[in-house]
Amino acid sequence: MHCPFCRHPDSRVIDSRTSDDGLSIRRRRQCPECSGRFSTTETASLMVIKRSGVVEPFSRDKIVSGVRKACQGRPVTDVDLAGLAQRVEEAIRQTGVSQIEANDIGLSILPELRGLDVVAYLRFASVYQGFDSLADFESVIESLRDDERRLTDVAEPGEDA
């Protein structure tokens, strides 16, 4: 990091803070040569390890396209998908990891999708959690029903008390 004032090739970090969205780090730097102060914004690199072993840069678009398939025919908008992908990326970056397995991204998508559309969630979960029997579907559907009951209880207090 060259000093923008005297081109000195080194600088000292005097303050650093993570942006509100957790996606970048802003550093306040000082040049040891001329004492000039300047700021830099750095986005940490995040790599994805695919099941094949191939490593590629994290892509929010890939989350959107992956989830969109599960949402076919469901009332989920592009804005919903973009918001989901953003929250997933922020959650991953906030853990501070620089590499993540593709499968772990799928797992962090699940709770977000569950809040968005239960049918899309079931489709997605069946792939990512490797459902191989009706019992797998049944246990997830049962937990979704529990959630629904809890929500109904909150929405209508005292109804059947």
Ligand SMILES: [Zn+2]
């Ligand atoms: Zn300088």
